Amino acid sequence: MNSRKLAILTTLAAILALGEFGSAIMIWQENYPGSLPWGAVVFAVFFLAATWLLRRGRATAGTVFAGLLCLLEVVEFPSWAKHNALDWTYQTTFALVALAGLIAAITVLADRIRHRAAA
Numbered sequence: 001m002n003s004r005k006l007a008i009l010t011t012l013a014a015i016l017a018l019g020e021f022g023s024a025i026m027i028w029q030e031n032y033p034g035s036l037p038w039g040a041v042v043f044a045v046f047f048l049a050a051t052w053l054l055r056r057g058r059a060t061a062g063t064v065f066a067g068l069l070c071l072l073e074v075v076e077f078p079s080w081a082k083h084n085a086l087d088w089t090y091q092t093t094f095a096l097v098a099l100a101g102l103i104a105a106i107t108v109l110a111d112r113i114r115h116r117a118a119a
Contacts, residue, residue, distance in 0.1 A: 005104060005107050005108050005111060006054065006059055006063075006108055008104050009054060009062075009063060009066060009101065009104040009105055009108050010051055010054040010055060010062075012066075012070075012097060012100055012101040012104055013047050013050045013051040013054060013062075013066045013069075013101060014047070014048075014051045015097055016047045016069070016070070016073070016094070016097060016098060016101060017044045017045075017047035017048045017051060018044075019094050019097065020040045020041070020043045020044035020047060021040070021041070021044045022090075023040040023090070023094070024037040024038070024040035024041045024044065025037075026086075026087075026090065027040055030083065032081065032083065035081075043069065043073075046065070046069055047066070047069060049065065050062050050065040050066035050069060051066075053065060054066065059108065059112065060109075060112065063105050063108045063109055063112075064105070064109070066101060066105050067101070067102055067105030067106065067109070069098075069101075070098045070099070070101035070102040070105060071102055073094070073095065073098035074095060074098050074099050074102055077091065077092075077094075077095040077098075
């Protein structure tokens, strides 16, 4: 399997974890009615778990977990509340990174399947 693609996915998962922590801080500071900063913290922990799985060599489990989290982020992007230009910029960038993570996860899984079929 191509370790470069796996390293890219690991890096993207770590970036998304940091982004979720940043998002939790922004949600907490804005304090809008119905806002839930703990939800972002939970997703940050999930992304950290995916990063940990990928770093520990659990490529399939980490890739599937990171891919599902990225898919959820991309699908939920239109429903996120955007109150100002900072929200729009931050959330759009975050969604694009999640899309890149989803593409990376699909690529890593496809390489893994292709590698098993060739063996």
